[in-house]
Amino acid sequence: MISASPAPLLDVEGLSILLKEKKRPDVAAVDDVSFSVAPGETLALVGESGAGKSLTALALMRLLPKTLGVAAKRITLDGRDLTAPSDNEIRAIRGSVMAMIFQDPLSSLNPVLTVERQLVEAIRLHEPISKADARRRALELLEMVRIPAAATRLAEYPHRLSGGMRQRVMIAMALAGRPKLILADEPTTALDVTISGQIIDLLMELQRDLGLGMLFITHDLHVVRTVAHRVAVMYSGRIVETGTVDEVFATPRHPYTEGLIQARPHGSFAVDGHRLREINGTVPVPAARPSGCAFEPRCARAEADCRAQVPPLVPDNDEGRAFACFHPLQERVA
């Protein structure tokens, strides 16, 4: 298992995303988040809807709408300083060092351009090769993501492809610029279960073969166990627990992590036998976040001090394990 190595591919320290409100003071939708991804490693960012997972990924790509501000103590990617990149710097990195795969492949592909146009454009943007060579490479990419009859697919428009095929095209497009880091934002949420499994297998295989770093965003803990080496659990704009997947699943220390694990029957999709244990309530929107621990209103272990102060993310061991809770669950004795 690879843990945070001395030279991470992506290193993010103190990333905040601010909703700039006209009348009220700025609200941090993502609040002082730090994480890193090593080459060849998959970090899963997991949490319920509204946790700030997509915002985090989009902030790295600088693809957020202008109404949202990004502030960070330090962001480095593959040895480059990306803390406050210029437009040209970020453009040179998008697609070539860091590429993103989105949730809905249909809306994420341009409906009026063929697969070939969209792939060739991505290829030639970062590599000065002829159209014919780019076309050959597009074909290779489609074969790499295992699209059957790839040559005929090149001429198709996105609406003629199935959901799974579209997501494969998106993946091929993300790989076009030979990136080192892939940001995958819930890449299988829009797909049905079987197809979703195939896409996850494909991503894992590509990641292994190409030695990619991957930030894998999901709300599905089962998927986390399959794809990721390490996991960061996000709640209301903050990381509340992080560590290797094995550790976090074996001994969750944050009550929210435990709740997420228990809400999902162990290692299977067979829901009917188990009654899913829901965590009551919902993630507070950034503006309505409680002043202390954001999970406090839903937490069974909450005490008075939880309301007084935000629990800091405290390292628990040297391998990057950390959690943010004043009254953590006890480590299970083996």
Next chain:
Amino acid sequence: MNRHVLRYLGWRLLQSLVVIAIVIVGSFMLLHLVPGDMVDILGGQRGDMDAELMAILRARYGLDQPMLVQLFHYVTGVLQGDLGYSYRNQTDVLSLILQRLPATILLVVCSVIVAVFLGTMAGVIAARHVHRPIDVIISMVVLVFYATPVFMTGLGLVIVFSVKLKLLPVGGLFTPGVDMTTLQLVANVAKHMVLPVLSLSLFYIAIYARLARASMLQVLSQDYIRTAYAKGLGTTHVIIGHALRNALLPVVTMVGLQIAELFGGAVLTETIFSLPGVGRLAYDAVFERDYPLILGVLLVCSFVIILVNLIIDFVYTLLDPRVEVSR
């Protein structure tokens, strides 16, 4: 061009033929509801026709037949390219119209192209700089274009550019009585068309600018635009390569819907600039109650409009490959 698109276009062609048939029959019947026929009108204007002469004329032109028989004759004539005879002009209707058609088509086509091109460009620039000064200025200019009636624009342009500045001709299609090479003639006609085209297209520039701005803003918020940026493309490239084609779709649809209206505007423009077009022909025909000519103009115009709509449908299928499923 795949099978689905061809089938779609074939279906549209069939629809068009039905529409043309309805137009022929409909306008024929309508004109026959108007009291008095051609001979009455001729008689009324001449004042010296006796009943016998009128009966002879009616028999000669088949006006004494029952309406359905007349309709049948008219339709068989139309199918053979015979649109009837204009008594007032003493010529057959088709050649009268064909003589005038080029000027009108030139005016309308140029106006559409200018309106779509300038309108879209203004809309795209406004959307690109939304809520910034350029956007505000464009919106204001567009509003002025939108609110000014065609005849005022036309007259205003004539006063400024022809009368005061003497840069452009006041009217006509070309300068008569001058020997010109083909190239000179083209340049001369172009010069004569500037003001008519401008005055006819300003209103539509305004419409397409507003439409293009709105549709561009809508397109720019789509996921695939984010994907294009995620690839590493720059803003200009994203707008021209990824957004423009999608943003053009509503504009193209609008052109199809407004083409008939544009022909209406052409009548006015032709009158202001004394252009020898179908519009003026129709205008005169109405005043002289030249029924065969009115009917002919109606028919030819509907035919042209339907043809233009077919072309627009075709352009649309080129722009949007989803047509086969969405329509």
